[in-house]
Amino acid sequence: MSKKLVEAMADLDEDLVLEEVKALVGQKVPAMDIIASLQEGMGIVGKRFEEKEYFLSELIMSAEIFNEASKLLGDGTGGAGNAGTSKYGTFVMGTIYDDIHDIGKNIVTTVMSSNGFNVVDLGVDVPTAKYVEAIKQYKPKVIGISCLLTTAFDNIKECIQTLEKEGLRKDIKILIGGGPVDEATCKYVGADHVCKNAQETVEYSKKYMGIN
Ligand code: B12
Incomplete structure (x- = not known):
């Protein structure tokens, strides 16, 4: 540091x-x-x-x-993904609705992309319907939800509950991240894992997908 x-x-x-x-x-x-x-x-x-x-x-x-x-x-940072050109599985990422913070999201998408994942970046202020649509279309193994506002935690919760109701939760891992997000948030919203930075996201996703 x-x-x-x-x-x-x-x-x-x-x-x-x-x-x-x-x-x-x-x-x-x-x-x-x-x-x-x-x-x-x-x-x-x-x-x-x-x-x-x-x-x-x-x-x-x-x-x-x-x-x-x-x-x-x-x-190392910024920018969008590389959908279609990668060697690993697909990672769908967005910032949850009502939240427009995107710096951390962009770092994670770029680092995931440069580590060989097929990244689909949904942008910011992403409504649940857009996640639903993207999961159906791209069939990701891991999805990421970024959130910097405590007031938007309930939105993540609603989004994950909807994915469950639609039967889209079974085969994917849901990662969350962003400044105020911690283990307690993860439990509250029903996500699988919280990552503090981009490298952790890469490591968790590789482990889950069985990549060495
Ligand atoms: C820059 C900033 C802004 C910028 C954002 C610009 C942009 N394009 O993103 C602007 C000015 C737009 C902004 C607006 C607001 N902001 Co603001 N903002 C910040 C600030 C200072 C930095 C955020 C940041 O970019 N950090 C740097 C990045 C690199 O870190 P990061 O996002 O945490 O990402 C890393 C990890 O967390 C992780 N990660 C991130 N996302 C994900 C997702 C997944 C899936 C994974 C695995 C990992 C992961 O990897 C990243 C890289 O290491 C924070 C302070 C803070 N402590 O975070 C406040 C902060 C988030 N903002 C805050 C507030 C209140 C607001 C406003 C409501 C202010 C207002 N009155 O209008 C608005 C909200 C607008 C909205 N609807 O979203 C509060 C939120 C408080 C709370 N309890 O919710 C904070 C915490 C400041 C504070 N302490 O009061 N903000």
Whole structure:
């Protein structure tokens, strides 16, 4: 973890963030480690927002800085999937309805894609019907639901209950993730597993699909 990068991200010092990311890339620090520092900094931004030290404009700025920094990491973050060209099973991913946060979702989809999964990215604010449709169409082995808002936990729950009612739950694993999501959330919404980052998502999915 780069303390300098965490602090620069938390302080929304764009020049310093970009400078530090470039330096870390130059030192061959893995993209995932750089993302972990940026994510930690975003967590502090969130806390400052909660404490009313930061406002919505700062949240928006943090997302812009994160996206600029991600561009320096090449294939490590951002962007959509590669449906149809992969060697492993299909992973369908979206951010649950009423929630438009997509930075973490994009990192997970890109990392899954670059690890050989066939990724179908449904975008943000995804209604249950879209998950239902995608599962019927793409027959994924694993689906991911991203959620950054505690107020949207009930939406995940509703979505999973609907998948069960429609008989679509049997052969798939449902992963959830996003800042405030934890084991208790996983139990509450009825998901199979919670992942804290993209690498964990890759490892869990490979294990489930029997890939070494
Ligand atoms: C940036 C940001 C925004 C940006 C989002 C831009 C974008 N394009 O995504 C903007 C400005 C739009 C925004 C808006 C809002 N936000 Co906001 N936002 C954040 C902030 C600061 C960072 C989120 C982020 O991108 N983190 C970095 C990424 C990399 O981390 P991540 O998402 O957790 O993803 C990683 C893992 O969790 C995991 N992962 C993520 N998803 C998934 C899914 C699966 C399946 C798996 C396996 C893994 C996985 O892998 C990722 C990579 O490691 C957080 C603070 C925080 N602590 O998270 C608040 C935060 C989430 N926001 C919050 C709030 C309140 C809002 C608003 C309601 C504010 C408002 N008053 O309008 C709106 C809601 C809009 C909506 N309807 O969705 C609150 C939520 C509080 C709560 N209890 O629910 C937070 C926690 C801030 C706070 N502490 O108060 N926000």
